[in-house]
Amino acid sequence: MIQACERTGRNPDEIAILGATKSVPAVLIEEAAKMGLTIVGENKVQEAQKKKGELKSPLSWHMIGPLQRNKAALACRLFDVIQSVDREALCEKLELCARDIGKIQDVLMEVNISGEEWKSGVSPKNLWGLIEKTQTYENLRVMGLMAMAPYSENPEKARPYFREMKKLFDELPSHISKPHEARILSMGMTGDFESAIEEGSTMIRIGTGIFGKRNG
Numbered sequence: 375m376i377q378a379c380e381r382t383g384r385n386p387d388e389i390a391i392l393g394a395t396k397s398v399p400a401v402l403i404e405e406a407a408k409m410g411l412t413i414v415g416e417n418k419v420q421e422a423q424k425k426k427g428e429l430k431s432p433l434s435w436h437m438i439g440p441l442q443r444n445k446a447a448l449a450c451r452l453f454d455v456i457q458s459v460d461r462e463a464l465c466e467k468l469e470l471c472a473r474d475i476g477k478i479q480d481v482l483m484e485v486n487i488s489g490e491e492w493k494s495g496v497s498p499k500n501l502w503g504l505i506e507k508t509q510t511y512e513n514l515r516v517m518g519l520m521a522m523a524p525y526s527e528n529p530e531k532a533r534p535y536f537r538e539m540k541k542l543f544d545e546l547p548s549h550i551s552k553p554h555e556a557r558i559l560s561m562g563m564t565g566d567f568e569s570a571i572e573e574g575s576t577m578i579r580i581g582t583g584i585f586g587k588r589n590g
């Protein structure tokens with residue numbers, strides 16, 4: 375990570391590390407927190423709920439997996455940031471849930487940058503329309519964008535997708551009423567975080583690179 379920053383003249387302090395903790399037991403997350411991890415990302419609402427109850431360290435909780443509308447209320451109570459917001463119906467529901475509990479819910483818009491059909495995320499074409507709809511919502515705050523590059527053994531293959539995301543991220547301030555709030559560009563995982571950093575990521579999501587291989 376430091377090397378990728380050096381290659382591009384970026385300050386490592388500008389890049390947050392999220393520990394992707396799906397299937398990682400709470401005790402291991404606790405260890406990582408003691409060593410300085412401050413942000414965790416979970417893919418499932420129930421799994422996060424269980425672990426959050428077991429963990430003592432104060433952590434920032436991010437939702438990074440697909441979110442169903444019927445889990446929105448619980449997600450709203452559990453997560454500081456929901457990174458996987460990609461459709462209008464979900465935005466509406468989150469706005470209502472956040473209002474119910476008197477919270478401003480921070481969200482990222484997940485973009486399907488590779489265009490692979492089975493992937494979640496809003497298409498780049500529909501991104502601005504979706505964001506503009508949320509601008510009337512008082513309890514939803516759009517903090518940035520999230521994306522996943524297609525899986526490949528070769529991190530260079532991910533680079534063009536990260537570059538496209540950076541272009542969208544640079545355009546984001548002109549589509550939101552509080553441009554200074556758009557600070558997070560969440561992209562890069564264990565296999566491709568270096569090219570993500572070189573292309574402008576401000577948050578990398580690392581699972582196996584921190585916790586080792588997942589079982590199941």
Ligand SMILES: *Cc1c(COP(=O)(O)O)cnc(C)c1O
Pocket residue numbers: 394396417438439522563564565579580581582583
């Ligand atoms: C699992 C996961 C990651 C981390 O993947 P690794 O390859 O283990 O680093 C990042 N983002 C999302 C959305 C994930 O589901």
